[in-house]
Amino acid sequence: MHELVVTPLGERRLVLRQGSSKALQLPKARFEELRTSGSSAVPQWLADAVQARWGMDVTGRPVDDVLLLREAGPYAFSRATWELNLGCDYDCVMCYLGEKRFEGLDMDGKRKLLAVMRDAGVIWLQMTGGEPLIDPDFPKAYRIAYELGMQLEILSNGSRLHKSHILNLLRTYPPTKLTLSVYGATAETYDAVTRNRGAFHRFSRGLRMAIDAGLTLDLSLIIVRGNAHEADDMRAWASSLGLPFREYANISPTIHGGAETLPSQSPEYLTNRAPFTGCPAGVTFFHADPFGRASICKVGRDPNIDLIAEGVEGLVRLGGIAESLMLRTGGCSGCKLSGTCRVCRPMAKVFQEAKAPLENYCQHGSR
Template sequence: MSSLLGMLNPQNDIVKPIVNEVVSKRIPLTGTFELTRRCNFSCLYCYQQNCRHTEELTTKEWTSIIDQITDAGCKFVNFTGGEPLLRDDFERIYEYAFNKGLLLRIKTNGSLISTSHIELWRRLPPVGVSISLYGKSPETYKNFCGVESAYETVMGAIAQLKTNHIEVYTTFVAGRHNYKDTHALYDMVSGMGVPFHLFSNLTPCDNGDLRPLEESLPIEERSSLLKWFYAKQPVDWDAVSSLWVNNVRRCFAGLAAYHVVSTGEMILCPMAPAPSFPVYKGGFLKAWGKLYEARLKLIEVETKCGRCGHRAVCGMCAPNIDMRSSKGEPPKEHCLNGKRLHQMLRQEGILL
């Protein structure tokens, strides 16, 4: 399960009433806690690569926020970073959140998973451990994230999670320096019985720096890769199309979801790092109230993507467009990429 909201597909007649109630009442059902911006990798694509500040909340401050979110109705939390396992108090924060009744997911690069973490997750099972993958060899790991030894460590961690019956799934981040490993890595991970997801839509730094986009795949390579992947793992295109309502790409940010950065500020999501609202100092409910106002200004906006016939395969939300361009439109190369991918998927019968 990638997220709790991922289960709440508004196309599903059984869960539609639940979705409607959660959204209409603005219940903050799911949150993401960026426990730290520190990381032991230096990935070429990372949207945090030039803002690795060390300022972060204390254990007590995070547990205070956990108290507030559970009182407000939150049921699901993602722990992410940076690399969340770099925090010495990760296990204490995790156990506190678990004992408050929260469903938990950990997003990690997998290189720091220890015997202690395995024992913790066996005793207090997470919904899942999501591991980002960057290649199928030490050499690729060295080229893409700067840590050659991490490859063997990460693969060993995945095996340990499987052996101990801890839910694990992977996301391969495909860029110029590692995309040729995709097929072999997919075969290996799938052979282990572990779900494999592909991510190739790289994003700028959250301060507007466009350097991560330099790692983006050229149009032909990315289109071919996605065509291959969608043939392996079919997409529910009707569900994707349903994300667009009145030419606006919908999401749950500010309606049922929120993101808290390492300094304790609430934002809509990493694509919309401003405005931000203090949670620990100002209170969760006050920040949550202001987040809706931010959503109306930043997300509920009609864009060029919303009027495009290719939007199902490449359409971006308004905040994503704003991060990439000061003109309020998606970059031309992104549109060309989407058009080419759409054509290829139609030719192959993957998309009607």
Template sequence: MQIKYSFSQKLTYFPHFPYEGSIDLTYRCNNNCRHCWLRIPVDSLKQGEELSVTEIIKIVDEARSMGCRKWTISGGEPMLRPDFCEIFDYLATHSILYSLNTNGTLITPEIAKILRRKGEKVISLYGATSKVYDHITRKPGSFEALMRGFRYLKEAGANFIVQVVPMKDNYHQFNEMVNLSRSLSKYYRIGASLFCLSAYGDSRVSQEIKRQRLPPAVLINLDKPDICYEEKMQKENSDVRCGNDNYNFSHCIKGARGFHVDAYGKMSFCGSIKDPRFRYDLRKGNFREAWENFIPSLGLKYKIDEGHRNSCYSCSLRQDCQICPAFAYLERRSFNKKIGYLCAVAKEKNRFKENWWRMHRRYYKIADITIQVDSELPINKDTFSYKFKQFEVSTPGEDVIKIRHYFIPLDLKYTDLGREVYRKYPWNIYIKDTSWVYASVANAGDDEKPSQLAIFNQDYSHARILNNSKKVFLKGSLNSLTLFQSDQILLAQVLADRQGFYLHSCGVILKGKGLLFVGHSGSGKSTMAGFLNKKSELLCDDRIIVRKKGGVIRIYGTWSHGDILNVSANSAPLKAILFLNKSEMNYIDKLQDNKIIARKLLPCLIKPFATIDWWNKSLALLESVISTIPCYELYFNKNGNIIELLEEL
């Protein structure tokens, strides 16, 4: 079957169009939360300055004409506005995606019905009881109002996410808040936050916000960093890095595809920007002018001062620190000031990261390819079979493929895995977008509950492997890094792109020369390995990798052994291929006919899910091997004297 590929292109820049917008409908709120940095009273005179429905529609239309397809709606409490339903309906129907942030206390049956529209609804939870919740909101009866809002949403059939917001005064109820969230919705998340200080410079508000901040170690433990995701984003950002390192906000603006509109029609590139010099008045201009001219001009407006560059920007913890000029402005009314709390959080994050690397990551090197194995569960000395010790390395090389193990119950009843391209027990294989999806089923026909689901990127260099159970992993002594029946399922694909393949063979290094003994099971590979065990270095007695690198064809040891457990991670230039034949006598005949050699080698090629592309690459290497490496018929008996003939090759 010919497979049609969907190729993705790696961008070296971000297309500059306003894909994602966020809008605050009001900063008024019926609650008065202790950690809130934006809230103004319900009866504030600022209500008269808020954007009208007509003005919001105009902004949405102008943004949409330039490419905006996603909106985040927030506040304050957006439902305080009597025209909320009209605004929400227009935003939701004029975008592909939307997200709504609300405290949920003003939800009515009518509002709940319109919130059935597919999209993300995030409702904050500040306590598991009315005593704690109302203490945080400083609004008696607010917990009861929230529970009523949840009830209306459920009755209307509207999905929603409960966001648990831990802070000093509710942390003692954290577990209860999580349990309550689970009982309210199948979707919940932890919103552990650094908490910005008052947007208006109110010292009393800021003092209370500081008091509610959690200790750095607690904060990191509650909202554990996803190390793999952060590394991926850092790599992608470095690949498309743009902007000027000498200016605050330059990198934020240059690659941005998002924007923020405040409740009064002032637009900027980020919702945390409260300095009026960084906001464009849409009432006095238009969206295009703000996006194409005003916002880009801010990127080269304010330089990073030398003192700040020599402290924060040169700090060894810079990658772990969440400092940004906007946060610094709110904290100290300066873009170029150090913030002690963030320094402490960065130190805790760095400790967490180093511990995570030690407990959850291992590197293995095979055929000059590093395999990085990450796992949600800790990896200990007994997790993988002893045979992998020969291949374990402390640091990655230049060529790295990445595997990450997750452990979650798998139920694919309503999951679209893509277009099926292969089905042969125990594997069902699909193509979805630019990914390969492998489903391993324990029983033929049991497609909805596989034991594993592996998602590979297009070239198999990144794999996310979802395991249905933790039991096998925790038992230890695993015979493959992927937890598949064999790692060859992955590595045979990876090798094709690197001029390599697996051969069903035994490989040794004899006096610096790589010798390959080829044959299927029972041909005598393990017998030959036994003969040569004391006089050579055994690479493996059953599976050998052949790879052309730097113009030289080499053989590499693998952990896919047969009867002999002693394997080596080393390699050597391939000097001869010998086809095994049991005989009464010991002798070697050189093969001259390349067609005969090809017919002998081809059945010993270890094939994964073989596409046309894989065959083309593998056959090209096979042709190079046949035309370059001397091949022989090796006839041997049980006396072991064949070694003398091999030494003479």
């Protein structure tokens, strides 16, 4: 299998090593040289650059054994997220997925969706759920995405990391990043928040095994009413492991429009987002649900495009969908303070449909 990926990214040409956040940038002439190299030896200029960047020795090896050369997609999409399923082995009260149904494409459908993403030009793919590691197709889907030359990030609760077949897969084909959610610093709290007995033990074991395996890890500290008393301990745990972490305390309604998640918020930990000035959703980024339906993001799920039925060509409509969803209409129309609003229009719409109190999503609600 290839060890490096050479890919266009707009006007740039990059050399990537999967599992690494580092990259090399090539002049277009060098890129074209590699495209026509075939089975000839890796040019010395590239061997020297790879050695300096990653400490890899590819001198004298055939180009087509070392490099996977990717073609540019027809649009500007370079990033995507993919929910393999919406099922989960946890039952967290604050989960935005609500019903958490375990359903979606079969393996043939997953294979076709990944091919569409490759042809669309997706370089960075975030695999999520639900809980992606519990999907029986995850190992095969992950390896296919890897073989297609995508840089992979996994969002997981870490409950299956202690399984040897999962850990061996990720050790052999390392993700660029494995982001794990943390729900407490003790078994009593963690298991109560996830409503899953033994969850803390499984997570702690898998976390330690992933660290020992040398995987690139990032922690998301989920702070809610049920674990806010352990927030400092959660931070101390992450710091003692030497891992980067971020905190999330702002809870959203479910994707089905339910407000039942909102009481789980811990008021003292809610944070103010920066003013919303736009994002790449639907322009250079898209989201795919378990059925292969592409939307601008996981919040703005409708309208969407059936990538299995329409293929790459369907994505041409996504920019127009993004423009229509980002307009401040509905409950926000006429707001004279929208220029400093901290919530994007699709997120505001979710809160409004859930009939959530204004203070849950609008910093102007008390004015």
